[in-house]
Amino acid sequence: MEKKEKKDKRKVPVVNYENFTIHTAIYKTLLTKKFKNRKAYEVTDPKLVISEIPGTVRQVFVKKGQKVEAGEIMLELEAMKMYNKILAPEKGVIKTVHVKMGDSIPKKFVMVEMK
Amino acid sequence: MSIRSKSNDLKKRMNNALQGGGQKAIAKQIAMGKMTARERILAIVDDESFHEYDLFVEHAGKDFDMDKKTLPGDGVISGTGTINGYPVCIFAQDFTVAGGSLGYMHAKKITKIMNHALKMKVPLIGINDSGGARIQEGVNSLAGYGEIFYLNTLASGVIPQISVILGPCAGGAVYSPALTDFVFVVDNISKMFITGPEVIKTVLGEEISMEELGGARVHAEITGNAHFFAHSEYECFSQINKLLSFIPWNNSKKAEPFETASPKRAYSISNIFPQDPKEPYDIRDIIRSLVDSSDFFEVQELFAPNIVIGFARIEGETVGFVANQPLVLAGVLDVDSSDKAARFIRFCDAFNIPLVTLVDLPGYLPGIDQEHAGVIRHGAKILYAYSEASVAKITVILRKAYGGGYIAMSSRHLRADFVFAWPTAEIAVMGPEGAANIIFRAEINAAENPEEVRQKKVLEYKEKFANPYVAAAFGHVDAVIKPTETRKIIAHSLNVAINKVVNRPNKKHGIPPF
Numbered sequence: 001m002e003k004k005e006k007k008d009k010r011k012v013p014v015v016n017y018e019n020f021t022i023h024t025a026i027y028k029t030l031l032t033k034k035f036k037n038r039k040a041y042e043v044t045d046p047k048l049v050i051s052e053i054p055g056t057v058r059q060v061f062v063k064k065g066q067k068v069e070a071g072e073i074m075l076e077l078e079a080m081k082m083y084n085k086i087l088a089p090e091k092g093v094i095k096t097v098h099v100k101m102g103d104s105i106p107k108k109f110v111m112v113e114m115k
Numbered sequence: 116m117s118i119r120s121k122s123n124d125l126k127k128r129m130n131n132a133l134q135g136g137g138q139k140a141i142a143k144q145i146a147m148g149k150m151t152a153r154e155r156i157l158a159i160v161d162d163e164s165f166h167e168y169d170l171f172v173e174h175a176g177k178d179f180d181m182d183k184k185t186l187p188g189d190g191v192i193s194g195t196g197t198i199n200g201y202p203v204c205i206f207a208q209d210f211t212v213a214g215g216s217l218g219y220m221h222a223k224k225i226t227k228i229m230n231h232a233l234k235m236k237v238p239l240i241g242i243n244d245s246g247g248a249r250i251q252e253g254v255n256s257l258a259g260y261g262e263i264f265y266l267n268t269l270a271s272g273v274i275p276q277i278s279v280i281l282g283p284c285a286g287g288a289v290y291s292p293a294l295t296d297f298v299f300v301v302d303n304i305s306k307m308f309i310t311g312p313e314v315i316k317t318v319l320g321e322e323i324s325m326e327e328l329g330g331a332r333v334h335a336e337i338t339g340n341a342h343f344f345a346h347s348e349y350e351c352f353s354q355i356n357k358l359l360s361f362i363p364w365n366n367s368k369k370a371e372p373f374e375t376a377s378p379k380r381a382y383s384i385s386n387i388f389p390q391d392p393k394e395p396y397d398i399r400d401i402i403r404s405l406v407d408s409s410d411f412f413e414v415q416e417l418f419a420p421n422i423v424i425g426f427a428r429i430e431g432e433t434v435g436f437v438a439n440q441p442l443v444l445a446g447v448l449d450v451d452s453s454d455k456a457a458r459f460i461r462f463c464d465a466f467n468i469p470l471v472t473l474v475d476l477p478g479y480l481p482g483i484d485q486e487h488a489g490v491i492r493h494g495a496k497i498l499y500a501y502s503e504a505s506v507a508k509i510t511v512i513l514r515k516a517y518g519g520g521y522i523a524m525s526s527r528h529l530r531a532d533f534v535f536a537w538p539t540a541e542i543a544v545m546g547p548e549g550a551a552n553i554i555f556r557a558e559i560n561a562a563e564n565p566e567e568v569r570q571k572k573v574l575e576y577k578e579k580f581a582n583p584y585v586a587a588a589f590g591h592v593d594a595v596i597k598p599t600e601t602r603k604i605i606a607h608s609l610n611v612a613i614n615k616v617v618n619r620p621n622k623k624h625g626i627p628p629f
Contacts, residue, residue, distance in 0.1 A: 020445050023478075024549050024552060025477065026393065027441070027445035027477065028393060029442060029445040030443050031443075033336070034451075041487070
């Protein structure tokens with residue numbers, strides 16, 4: 001009869017630790033899924049007018065090449081049962097309008113570009 | 116009518132009501148892999164101990180032909196029972212009756228049993244399995260939710276409140292569990308969200324399954340809404356049972372003591388604990404080496420695993436453990452782990468459970484995402500919770516205790532009652548590398564071989580400051596102890612603190628950073 005090798009129950013499983021730098025020290029540890037999936041920081045371009053909320057474009061008041069004053073209404077976006085007025089962030093000229101009446105747009109959508 | 120015929124009439128009425136939504140609806144519930152509401156209650160409480168209230172309650176809907184319908188028990192079963200012989204109040208929403216939807220009388224039944232639990236000072240267990248508000252009853256349904264939330268808040272910190280999510284729990288309904296102390300979820304059965312996948316698809320155009328949006332795993336791992344994750348309803352019920360064995364019935368009692376039992380020999384500190392402060396180990400094994408029968412009941416195991424919280428017993432007495440976990444993210448404090456620990460500390464404090472804190476962390480996690488996610492505000496929660504807690508606080512510093520992390524982890528300065536350090540402890544403003552770089556910057560930069568000088572200075576700093584004796588010299592640490600004596604010393608400290616009294620300035624309530 002073959003002698004079975006006795007298994008060591010307390011044998012530590014091989015774990016692939018990752019290097020994790022905090023300040024200048026490097027630690028061996030595991031990283032969580034949530035940590036790995038964290039989003040990289042992006043600088044937002046002030047020339048882009050981006051939707052903060054998904055919705056439907058109700059009206060467009062500006063067109064390409066038009067001069068606008070800061071605070072002027074550019075669009076009306078229907079979202080969360082409200083007609084939200086999208087205002088020009090600063091004085092400038094419209095470079096491109098990316099939406100038209102009736103468009104359904106998601107969050108973080110570039111609606112208008114300014115020069 | 117004779118007593119006998121009246122009794123028979125009662126029996127008939129009861130049998131009718133006990134049918135719930137009827138055989139067809141029950142078959143549907145079973146097909147979804149779910150137990151019925153009544154089965155759930157009977158499985159949680161001791162045999163023969165359940166006493167039902169309000170079986171004959173009728174719903175209050177008048178519009179949309181609702182007055183022509185009967186809804187047995189109005190879709191919720193409530194009553195009292197015992198668990199391990201101790202009384203509890205319990206309710207379970209019955210999905211087979213109008214989808215467990217919450218109408219006015221349904222809510223009245225729940226608030227009645229909640230008030231009862233509050234008056235009798237016994238734990239409350241709520242089983243959620245409901246499609247949401249009963250739209251036909253309009254604002255009365257919302258009124259019902261509001262009443263429940265108010266009572267959840269009133270009972271918070273007075274009686275333990277347990278929520279069990281065994282089906283959908285959507286919209287406003289999610290806020291009752293969110294206000295309670297412990298939320299239990301079961302894989303593939305529990306679903307919690309404010310707006311469901313359909314609304315998200317119509318409004319946002321984003322497609323996602325219910326499971327991915329608000330399934331049990333999501334809440335156990337990502338959101339932190341759930342405290343206990345189980346693979347089956349029975350596993351979930353045994354978790355509830357175990358939790359109740361560790362906590363008191365109410366805030367004027369202590370948890371029931373057990374017979375003392377030694378830790379298992381398999382957990383030996385010298386085998387678990389690596390010398391090099393950069394090497395990981397599982398802090399839970401250290402906890403197991405300290406507690407009775409090595410039985411550590413972890414809370415929120417899957418959420419923010421870089422901090423470990425949970426219950427165990429030392430010489431028969433329940434203690435709450437808070438410990439950095441070097442195995443995950445080097446045990447750093449971050450937004451989630453601070454939030455997780457702070458809530459647990461407050462639970463333990465409210466329910467007279469002494470706190471044992473094991474410290475081994477490199478500090479708060481640096482990074483843009485953390486700063487922008489509010490690590491200042493969330494990190495402050497743990498400072499607040501420890502400072503506020505008046506239960507016995509015992510701290511053991513195992514290895515690293517750097518910077519803000521040292522202060523946050525139940526330091527003497529936040530009024531820990533007992534602070535011990537292992538000889539391996541490194542209590543310092545920052546790790547030796549960082550500190551040497553700053554203190555000796557000029558010297559390093561001026562050197563012919565900067566790297567060599569840097570290494571030398573790191574070692575110098577390490578020898579001088581990376582130890583527990585500087586802190587001990589100022590009395591910030593009460594004693595440097597042998598790791599093998601830790602259990603004995605914690606047990607002794609718990610005994611010393613048994614009559615601890617803390618006097619605080621009068622206030623209505625504090626304003627914690629949440």
